[in-house]
Amino acid sequence: MKAMLLRGPNLPFEPVDMPDPAPGPGEAVARVITCGSGLTIQHVKAGRRNVAFPRIIGHEITGEIVAVGAGVSHLRIGDGVTAYYYLNCGHCRWCLANLEPVCAHTGGNVGLECDGGYAEYIKLPAHIFIKLPEALDYKAHPAEIGVVTDALATPYKVLRRARIRPGETVAVIGAGGGVGIHQVMMAAWANARVIAVDVAPSKFEACRKAGADATVDPQRTDLVDALRELTGGEGVDVVVDYVCTAATLEAAVKALGRRGRLVVLGGAAQPFALPARDMLLNEYEVLGSRYVTRAEIVETFELVARREVWPLVTDVRPLAEAEAVHERVERGEVTGRAALRIA
Numbered sequence: 001m002k003a004m005l006l007r008g009p010n011l012p013f014e015p016v017d018m019p020d021p022a023p024g025p026g027e028a029v030a031r032v033i034t035c036g037s038g039l040t041i042q043h044v045k046a047g048r049r050n051v052a053f054p055r056i057i058g059h060e061i062t063g064e065i066v067a068v069g070a071g072v073s074h075l076r077i078g079d080g081v082t083a084y085y086y087l088n089c090g091h092c093r094w095c096l097a098n099l100e101p102v103c104a105h106t107g108g109n110v111g112l113e114c115d116g117g118y119a120e121y122i123k124l125p126a127h128i129f130i131k132l133p134e135a136l137d138y139k140a141h142p143a144e145i146g147v148v149t150d151a152l153a154t155p156y157k158v159l160r161r162a163r164i165r166p167g168e169t170v171a172v173i174g175a176g177g178g179v180g181i182h183q184v185m186m187a188a189w190a191n192a193r194v195i196a197v198d199v200a201p202s203k204f205e206a207c208r209k210a211g212a213d214a215t216v217d218p219q220r221t222d223l224v225d226a227l228r229e230l231t232g233g234e235g236v237d238v239v240v241d242y243v244c245t246a247a248t249l250e251a252a253v254k255a256l257g258r259r260g261r262l263v264v265l266g267g268a269a270q271p272f273a274l275p276a277r278d279m280l281l282n283e284y285e286v287l288g289s290r291y292v293t294r295a296e297i298v299e300t301f302e303l304v305a306r307r308e309v310w311p312l313v314t315d316v317r318p319l320a321e322a323e324a325v326h327e328r329v330e331r332g333e334v335t336g337r338a339a340l341r342i343a
């Protein structure tokens with residue numbers, strides 16, 4: 001099969017021919033149609049995340065099962081599938097409670113601890129594949145369907161994690177990013193009032209199209225003042241921080257209103273100071289949010305099938321152009337998601 005291989009951190013993709021993978025017991029192989037190209041996997045390419053090289057990255061796939069190993073009964077050849085990003089065990093008490101992101105025996109991630117989707121075929125433990133619902137026309141929209149599992153489902157999960165209700169005000173920090181803009185879309189879908197916060201004003205028009213009611217550039221104006229002003233001095237109900245520097249997190253807490261919730265995801269993941277007295281007086285909550293459960297992916301697919309929301313994929317190119325796509329991702333030039341077309 002053709003694949004794009006990374007031989008080490010900070011190296012260009014190397015187009016290679018490799019043997020086609022064959023499924024062992026409990027495994028399955030899918031032909032990859034498209035694979036999303038987000039910042040999570042660019043972090044690997046740029047050496048900001050430790051993995052064992054050589055590695056084929058990519059996890060936001062749309063594919064079709066072409067082979068199943070012994071003992072696999074829930075997948076058949078020809079099934080349209082995507083992949084769950086975590087190599088969860090499926091048996092620990094967290095997996096059994098449908099809380100797979102906090103699996104006690106996780107094997108890591110697709111495209112990090114095992115080879116991923118930047119190739120003609122991908123082999124995974126069969127339970128990692130998720131069958132695409134019949135109602136989704138994945139053949140017509142493979143790039144959009146493939147990015148649902150991360151770019152759109154992660155924001156959907158945040159709606160529940162922060163218990164966002166209609167009419168609440170939600171500020172999204174990093175709203176111009178690939179997941180951030182889908183968070184804007186999801187919060188607007190949930191009938192919240194959305195404030196998009198980003199240091200790239202070039203992304204504000206897309207944020208407004210995705211449903212933002214207001215935009216704030218914290219390089220031009222004080223973030224806390226701006227959020228207080230936009231809420232008549234009350235403070236925001238929920239801040240979702242995709243940047244997570246100490247500065248954004250501490251500003252986020254200061255901008256919360258009574259019973260405010262701060263959701264912490266990815267980004268720089270820096271330590272930050274929490275004002276205990278303000279937390280007590282206002283009953284703030286700080287919530288970590290890690291990826292999504294399988295059930296949340298299935299629910300997000302249902303929303304996409306009904307066209308309640310639709311993934312924003314603005315740049316789809318052949319696998320051979322992976323390097324150029326990742327240069328754009330690194331520079332923050334992609335609006336929404338980019339994806340590679342493989343089949």
Ligand SMILES: [Zn+2]
Nearest residue numbers: 089092095103
């Ligand atoms: Zn588990």
